[in-house]
Amino acid sequence: AQSVSQHNHHVILSEAASLELGCNYSYGGTVNLFWYVQYPGQHLQLLLKYFSGDPLVKGIKGFEAEFIKSKFSFNLRKPSVQWSDTAEYFCAVKENQGGKLIFGQGTELSVKP
């Protein structure tokens, strides 16, 4: 069965610090990869997505993610976080021919001003 693992449950950073959130998945076939963000009191929003091509994907708000096929990883990065990035971040995987998203446990990011 597919599964997604996010390495960190809660990350606390100061503004301007660099961010990297780990995500590993287990699935042998062709997958689509996503990062979603949930700001406090808001619904889940798509940050970025990847299927093929350049393994470095750029998303909204300065976020990027790198797909490393050999490591089954899709880590999220941002060079310099802001207080407004405080949110919960979810990595998700979907079979290319399937419908459902399999989510990781989520990583809560707290950015101190």
Added chain:
Amino acid sequence: GAGVSQSPSNKVTEKGKDVELRCDPISGHTALYWYRQSLGQGLEFLIYFQGNSAPDKSGLPSDRFSAERTGGSVSTLTIQRTQQEDSAVYLCASSAGAVGLQPQHFGDGTRLSIL
């Protein structure tokens, strides 16, 4: 444009009662998904529809849970004889299609509390 709309936003009910949750997807989106989000279990898939058919209902936790979609639009998730472990936020999402990179757009959810 309008996003995914869910109602009610909050529902408190007594154990043993039936509840019905509603999802109105983005206009034109053929695929519709139900998930639930709870503290202990994270975000779990329940069921998805392509049109009015449900190709994957593998995430429904028990036969107390059912869902339907009519007219390729609105969907309802019904939980019969609710139990305390059903307490969670129930999320609905829709997408232009289920295959490939079509992103799923989420609603605000229905927070269900079983007393």
